[in-house]
Amino acid sequence: MFLENASQKGWIEVICGSMFSGKTEELIRRLRRAQFANLRVEIFKPCVDTRYSDEEVVSHDAHAIRSTPVESAQNILLLTSDVDVVGIDEAQFFDEGIVDVCRALADSGVRVIAAGLDMDYTGKPFGPMPALMATAEYVTKVHAICVRCGNLAHHSHRLTADEKQVMLGAQDSYEPICRHCFARLRAGKE
Numbered sequence: 001m002f003l004e005n006a007s008q009k010g011w012i013e014v015i016c017g018s019m020f021s022g023k024t025e026e027l028i029r030r031l032r033r034a035q036f037a038n039l040r041v042e043i044f045k046p047c048v049d050t051r052y053s054d055e056e057v058v059s060h061d062a063h064a065i066r067s068t069p070v071e072s073a074q075n076i077l078l079l080t081s082d083v084d085v086v087g088i089d090e091a092q093f094f095d096e097g098i099v100d101v102c103r104a105l106a107d108s109g110v111r112v113i114a115a116g117l118d119m120d121y122t123g124k125p126f127g128p129m130p131a132l133m134a135t136a137e138y139v140t141k142v143h144a145i146c147v148r149c150g151n152l153a154h155h156s157h158r159l160t161a162d163e164k165q166v167m168l169g170a171q172d173s174y175e176p177i178c179r180h181c182f183a184r185l186r187a188g189k190e
């Protein structure tokens, strides 16, 4: 529960989890509530994320909200001179500078809501997400449903042989799976 209009302003919220866990839906839900409260809201995503749209943040369930694609974290500071709330999607793709940018915004009274993958397909922490989570006041971890067994999923299993950390995709190339299915795959049992 977050107050849309708290008296002491400025903090960081992080929404993390695997793919298909509802990070973008939750981000959009919080940002829409801020818009209903007539707050000035700006939304950013890294310009590498062209998966569903260039200019919008879009969930796997086709919920969408207008956004500004930016090259680097520093661009966010240049575009947020007069805002109350900043939303950031796909935060894992930003450089480490995103942590200082979020901190500077929150220190200056802005509510920052950042959503991103906490782990890559190998199970390693993804980009600036660990530092962002450590810096945030509020961290929400959301879960998908394991497509193999129905448990709660917190891994994003890659279905292709590509070994680069960054590879855009959706159901075509990733599936959400639970700890136990992930371990079985790692052990080569499936």
Ligand SMILES: Nc1ncnc2c1ncn2[C@@H]1O[C@H](COP(=O)(O)OP(=O)(O)O)[C@@H](O)[C@H]1O
Binding pocket: 017, 018, 019, 020, 021, 022, 023, 024, 025, 026, 058, 059, 060, 061, 143, 144, 145, 146, 147, 176
């Ligand atoms: N295995 C799954 N578990 C949960 N949701 C799923 C699954 N596969 C598809 N979805 C869909 O993904 C939606 C969440 O999408 P989204 O918010 O974009 O997630 P994220 O940003 O975490 O990848 C769900 O509401 C649901 O419609």
Ligand SMILES: Cc1cn([C@H]2C[C@H](O)[C@@H](COP(=O)(O)O)O2)c(=O)[nH]c1=O
Binding pocket: 018, 019, 020, 023, 024, 051, 116, 117, 119, 120, 121, 122, 156, 157, 165, 166, 167, 168, 169, 170, 174
């Ligand atoms: C696990 C993993 C994912 N990606 C990419 C795939 C998608 O384009 C995004 C995640 O989007 P979502 O909103 O969380 O569904 O990240 C990647 O590049 N590398 C990975 O290891």
Ligand SMILES: [Zn+2]
Binding pocket: 146, 147, 148, 149, 150, 151, 177, 178, 179, 180, 181, 182
């Ligand atoms: Zn499972």
